[in-house]
Each structure stands twice: as structure tokens, then as C-alpha cells.
Amino acid sequence: MRAMAGFMKLFAATSVPGVLRIPGRWVWSENSIGPWGYVVLQEDAATLVDPPYFSQELATQIREIAPKGVSHILLTHDDFVGMSGHEQWHQEFDQQPLRVAHRADCHGLELQLDGPGPWKVGDFDVYHVPGHSAGSLFYALPKLSAIFTGDSLGDWSGPTGFPQHCRFGRSRQAASLRGFAKHAGSWQAVLPGHGKPMYFQKEAQWLEAINQAARGLEG
Numbered sequence: 001m002r003a004m005a006g007f008m009k010l011f012a013a014t015s016v017p018g019v020l021r022i023p024g025r026w027v028w029s030e031n032s033i034g035p036w037g038y039v040v041l042q043e044d045a046a047t048l049v050d051p052p053y054f055s056q057e058l059a060t061q062i063r064e065i066a067p068k069g070v071s072h073i074l075l076t077h078d079d080f081v082g083m084s085g086h087e088q089w090h091q092e093f094d095q096q097p098l099r100v101a102h103r104a105d106c107h108g109l110e111l112q113l114d115g116p117g118p119w120k121v122g123d124f125d126v127y128h129v130p131g132h133s134a135g136s137l138f139y140a141l142p143k144l145s146a147i148f149t150g151d152s153l154g155d156w157s158g159p160t161g162f163p164q165h166c167r168f169g170r171s172r173q174a175a176s177l178r179g180f181a182k183h184a185g186s187w188q189a190v191l192p193g194h195g196k197p198m199y200f201q202k203e204a205q206w207l208e209a210i211n212q213a214a215r216g217l218e219g
Contacts (some may be wrong), residue, residue, distance in 0.1 A: 005019040009038065010058050015199055016189050017144045018042065024052040033156060034194040035083070037147060040141065042123065048097070048158040049139060049148045050076055050193050054085025059092050070097040072122055076150025076193060077133040078105035097153020098115040100127060102135030111136070118184075127180055131217070132166050138180060146189035153177060154192030161217045162194065181210045 011020040012030050021030075022037035037063060038044055038049040046066035051058075051073065062070065070093045075081050078101075086109070099109040100121055105203050106112060113119055113135075119126040125140040132152045139148040152173060161177060163170050186203040200206040 010061055014038075014189070014191065014197060016144050016191070019144070019146065019191065021191075021197075022048075022051055022058070031196065035080075036191075036193055037080075037084070038191055039066070039068055045071045047072045047074060047124075048089065049074045049191075050079070050080040050150060051084045051086075051089060053083065054088040054092070056092075059089070059197075061204050069093045072124075073097045073099045074121070074124065074126075074139045074148070075099070075101040075106065075109075075137075076139065076148065076152070077101075077136045079125065079133070079195060081106045100126070102137055104130075105133050105135030109121075125184070127184060129170050129173070129176035129180055130163065131170070131176045134168045136168075136173075136176070138184075138186065140187070144189070145187050146191055147187050147191075148207070150193040152192075153190060153210065153213050154195030155190075155198045155209075156195035159198065159212040160195065161213040163217045163219075166217065170217040174214040177210050177214045177217075181207060 005064045018041040020039045024035040035052040037051040039059045040047040045068035073086050073089055081101055090097055099113055101109055102111040117128040127138040129136050129138050129152050136152050161173050166173050184204040188200050190198040
């Protein structure tokens, strides 16, 4: 991780090995609501999850820590499809990155997931969790016990599904969260697009967090 030490201006640390947060342009505190994107480093290559913007400076620094370039750009929902600058990222890295989102929230990407899933994309398991948007996705990385949850689950004064921003149905989103917890097991790290990450030592803590978020959507 020595190579990352000089890049904390544009990146913030997480507790997950090889995963850095990308703060949005106007984010000045690690406790900010965001937006937040992520860089996942694997064997000198990077996967970008919900990059909140494109800039040449950010691209240059990603090249420094990921000399093999960017393999995937994973987009959790339509807000990040719109703000990510994914076309610029795609061109910057010689059209190498595979851009991924759900068909309900995007068009014109290399991989448009369709139907209820789940799917496998590289090392990630991908789950459809409609509610915040019609095509909201969770990207799960089992070997790190981490999930990237976009705007569907995060910590903002406690676990939340951000009900005030739900566009496809609060009850639908609550059902998606409960269904994910039932079928996808427990996770030690939740890395959201808004709010703060959540880390769990015990399965009971994870289940209480996701159920609290679901209850907030139903209330």
C-alpha cells in the first residue's frame, strides 16, 4: 500500500484491503454524505465502482496505482450512470473497461444486465435490488466480504435506505434489502455511494443494520 500514500488528496481509505473511496468534487470530509465512488485494486489493475466524476488528474493517479489500467466500471444505478463520466473513463483507458449497469437504468453500455439476476461479473457477484431505482444493483466481492450498495443502503445517522430519495417504491426497496439478506448471506463491509461505510464483526450486526434500513423504508 506504499504507492497509495501520496494520493490521499483524491482518495480516502477504507477498512477493506485494496479498496479506496473516491470523494465527489465537493466532498471535503470523510464524514460527508458524498457522493462516493470506489477504486478496487486487484493485481495492478483497477475496477471503478460508481466513479462520481471524471478528471484527467484522477485518471493519472489511478494509472499510478493501477498500471494495468481499469478493467471494469460498475454502476449501481442511474444517478451514477449520469454523473460518472463513464464514456470519458472508457475512452481514457483505450476502451478497455467493461461498463456494467442494469438495463432498466442505462443504455449503450458494454454489459447491460437484464432480469432479476444474480449475475457474475469478474470477481463480483451482482444482485438486482430495485427500489431506489428500477435497476439498482449491489456489487458483492465475496473474497473481501464487501458489498458496494450505491444509494440503496448506507449509514447516515444510522443504517438507512435513504427513503426520501427512493423513486421506484419504498416497499419494493425494503423487500429487496430483506431478500438480499436472506439469499446472499452476511457481509462485513457495506460501501455506499452516499453516507458512511458500515463494518460488522458479527452476522447479527449485519442483519440488524439491513433490517433497520428496511424498517425505515416501511415507516
